[in-house]
Amino acid sequence: MPELPEVETTRSGIEPHLLGKTIQGIVIRQPRLRWPIPQSLKQCLPGQQVLAVERRAKYLFLRLTQGTVIIHLGMSGSLRVLPAKSQPGKHDHVDLIFGKQCLRLHDPRRFGALLWTVVDPNKHKLIQHLGPEPLSSKFDGHYLYHLSCNRRIAIKNLIMDSKAVVGVGNIYASESLFRAGIHPARQSNRIALKRYMLLADKIKQVLQEAIIQGGTTLKDFQHEDGSAGYFAQKLQVYGRENAPCLHCEHPIMRRVIGQRSSFYCPNCQH
Template identity: 65%
Template sequence: MPELPEVETTRSGIAPHIQGQRISGVVVRQPRLRWPIPGNLGDLLGGRTVRAVERRAKYLLLRLSNGSLILHLGMSGSLRILPRDTVPGKHDHFDLLFKQCCLRLRDPRRFGAVLWTDQPVEQHPLIAHLGPEPLSEEFNGVYLHRQAQQRRVAIKNLIMDGRVVVGVGNIYANEALFRAGIHPARPAGRISLARCARLAEEIKQVLAAAIIQGGTTLRDFQQEDGKPGYFAQELLVYGKAGSPCPGCGNPLKQQRIGQRSSVYCSRCQR
């Protein structure tokens, strides 16, 4: 699934092509995604200008004068900037047309979303409950420690909870916890303020580095220009169970925590 760095890479890639441009049409080839694409989307968007291309968690927000288009890439979706006359493929379900190009959603598993709201997007049911952005000043060690107080849930599950902080998916949770020296199964309430501060900082650094590198390509993700992300080359533990720990050489272990695979070093992470 595309995680926050992949979605941010997509946002920064498509924004220069469509921000400030007028929408000339909409093509819906398959309306049945995770939720149905609104049938009147063409009437709502036609002739409107994209004022801004933003991201909230893993949602892309196209801001227009009359509302916001909410896009989600689902499990394997991607967005491309293409010439208008590019022949669509089997899984190309949605096009947003502009004078010089089209923005095309490809979604083989159809878990993505194309939604519309004419209300403040911050109040949309999919967005209203979300926690702070991990790269914001609001997310820091004091905030994380406060959220962890008297919580028995594993720290990995806590930082992957979008109500606590958005966008820390499985890959980056593994990496940040290793770099912070914290065992992924450790109860959140047993982690000190100092260690929460270290973890919050490592989350920021891992995500920032992944954004610079263009995200992490493991299965499906590619950037809007078709080039893969390269942060996978810098992963220290994710997907490397049984390999020597980069810190001490001890074999990395793996266990399932919250239904997700967790790789860690039993010697370096406590």
């Protein structure tokens, strides 16, 4: 379930614990994530220092002296900074050891990934074709409008396509379309520039609010109970099927679009 705000909150939460630290070793209890965790990390990592903790889309980069660890949390992954000797629980697949502390990857559904690259991670196969960051100036209404030209895809599927824009997952796609008053199934090429301007603004707004929210609710990355999951308290339509719309009180509808549940108000969104 981590969406971009959760990943960014994770990044800023673990960063102060890792910067400048030297990796002593790695413990891999379960290498079978989305892709196998490279066993070569056991030789590569020891002695390397963490120079930066970055995020691109929903990927995290641990920039080391010579190479980069790429981590994706999938939909159930989380990272914690814990005492290295603390007892691992079920689904605690990997520990990166930093002296008395460790960075522990927990991922029940194993849709996540932990990879290694010695070249620029932005040139990595999984990264290089990604679209712009939603919070960057490169992403705006004009960009979306030009992208939508001749495309018949439902707008919700377009904004969830990582080649179009990264970091907009199922939850925030529904939320931003509600705030922009756009029906999630509307064809992309049947939306005016002006409405795309609004949509881009709402995407930025919804993500930025959630990041700020996350900064206040998820600031403890050193304890198991530090996580509040995703920021459900801010959601206006997601998961609210049949509940009254917060604007007009019409029941919120749920409909599957592109294999994913979409929540919307049929009265407010067109």
